[in-house]
Amino acid sequence: MNVSWKVKKQESSMTMPLQKDASHTLQQLCELFGNSSDFHSSPIQIGVSHGFLCALTTMAEAQTLVEKLLEPLTAGSAASALSVGTLQQLEQFRQEKLGLLIFAYAKNVQEATDQLLNGDALLIMDGVEQVLCVRIGGIPSRSIEAPKNQKVIRGTQESFTESLDTNISLIRRRIRNPLLRFESFTAGEETKTCISLAYLANAADESIVNEFRSRLTKMRVKAIYDSANVEEIISQNRSWFFPTLLSSERPDTAASELVEGKCAVIVDGSPFVLIGPAVYGNFFQSAGDYYVMPVLAVFMRLLRHASLILSLFLPALYISVIYYHSEMVPTLLLYSISGQEQGSPFTTGVALLVMTLLFELLREAGTRVPSVLGQAVPIAGAIVLGQAAVEAGIVSSILLIVVAATELCGLVVPHYDFSSTVRLIRFGLLFLGAVLGVYGIFIGIALLVIHLVSLQSFGVPYLTPVAPMRPRAHQDMVFRAPLKNEDAP
Structure with a gap:
């Protein structure tokens, strides 16, 4: 007392x-x-x-x-x-x-x-x-470096740092418009973390800006250490899997999204800026799409969507076809698969699950490997373990190909948060395919679509511009329309 x-x-x-x-x-x-x-x-x-x-x-x-x-x-x-x-x-x-x-x-x-x-x-x-x-300031901070997670071959090689003022400067240098606004907030009872809300007054919807402002003001937590903490608090979505805010370490990406009418949340001490509202299609866009020819950008985006589908459904389709729908497989291919499976001491479902988990462990280990060793250790581990498992007769070659192709397709998604979501949903579809076959996969697809349709990001439907249908918005979602001179007829 x-x-x-x-x-x-x-x-x-x-x-x-x-x-x-x-x-x-x-x-x-x-x-x-x-x-x-x-x-x-x-x-x-x-x-x-x-x-x-x-x-x-x-x-x-x-x-x-x-x-x-x-x-x-x-x-x-x-x-x-x-x-x-x-x-x-x-x-x-x-x-x-x-x-x-x-x-x-x-x-x-x-x-x-x-x-x-x-x-x-x-x-x-x-x-x-x-x-x-x-x-006063004057305390040294990390210098501006090249992006580590969102790299492009052609384009700017600058990334955000942990300094709030530096990050604001990087955006201001790209949008030299007096209508660019930065509003300051403080969050965290103990940390008193400085947060800045950025938006372009002549482009951003006032209702979206007010929603961001309201959620940032209502934050009541003891500590904020990174933009991920802010994202978890202000998202307030009904999804356990899909992110509703885009995190980017690239100033050019943040600037382009601000010009399109979105808002950015900059957190002091974090090199990642939150951008919203973020819908499904935003997670398949890369900054490199705008530095290459439009035809090539469209091809890469279609390739990412196809890779997502393969990463989600390939293991589930494989196990459902082997278990319940073998008549769908050509006879020669079925003979080849069954011949390889006969020598394995494990069932197809167990082997597929174990190998998928093993590849996930190798990927997680790759994020913990010291930068001096690079990615050589997890890659070498995957090759050695996969080859040894096939030679020992524990798994078949076709099963190893399915798992490797699945993991490779998952890496094509440009944003790590969304690719992590795909990894989680893949296990659910794998379980449904093993239990109910193709019918289970269709049930999984239906549940997934229902969930995506009901999801919103700061009042914007998650499947925009598909649901609701907005044809003009497709010019920069799946497709990338060429830049045109506004003064040209």
Whole structure:
């Protein structure tokens, strides 16, 4: 009870207006941060006025702090009769000395603390009932690198970083339009993570922007570490499998989606930007489609859709045909399959399930392999284990071909989130095919279509433009229409 009372008392004191005594304000901050080694404060003299300069050395680089703030504040003012004992005098002094720096005024300890944690330096002056917060920055971050997961042969080789300001700059460089808007939010009771909502005012639907704004405002969680946490909270979909937000590490993809009227959510500390609304067809588009000839882009998109179908249904069709519908297989092929299956100690269903799980394990192991080893270990493991299993007579060659073709087709889908969904649904269809044959596969297809039809992404039907049918939207969904000069007749 005593601890709870102290916490409530501290919270109430943090929201009370600041006093004009700079020492009292500094004492409140020192009590709040305790003995933290990165909290630094020092007295400062500006003319005849006394005050304190506070900063977190881990959030504001010391050299930058001296160059941007300390030198302008003390240059020519220590020996003068200058006074900054009121808010008006402090504001006039800021305009003269710090006019180009981003600033804000904090009216209570809570606001001052939030600005301090965001990398600002605090200027606390005697006689002033507000604290001047100046953006310093200067902490080094990861440089802009080439995309690691969404690569293209031709096109930009820049990717988002963990810095929110850098990511906003990458988008702003591609959309030099004053109507490009960025709205700031904060989420996480403990982490106070900064989030930015981006949209193009002349392209985005106001109802969609309001929906994004509402969901971001209503987030109530203790911690946000990555954009994946935000995606899980604001999606609010009825699907356990299909993603309703597109995650991208490419600035050109985010920029093109913003121009088309979508919204982007940028989370500080995450190199992936969330884009929505995202429908089924968006997960088969790649940034490389817009850097090649339209005919080639259409061919690649059709190939991705065909690969998805094979990845989903090939194992289920194989086992259903072997178990229940062998008359559908040509006689010579059936003899070949049955001859290979006779030497295996396991049934076709068990062998298919085991080999599928084994390939999934190898794929998961590939994501854990150190970058020094690359992808050689999982590839070599798949070849060695597959060849050894066939030579030992545990599985047949045709079954290994089916599993390998299935896994290969699953890799063609450009977005990892959607390909992971395909991997999960594949096991369900495999079970239905083993139990009910082709009829079970049709039941699975019906359930899948019903679920997709009922699914929405921020109010937009998931199967748009197929259901509801919008023929004009097909120009950039399955097909990729060629670019045209808008001034041309």
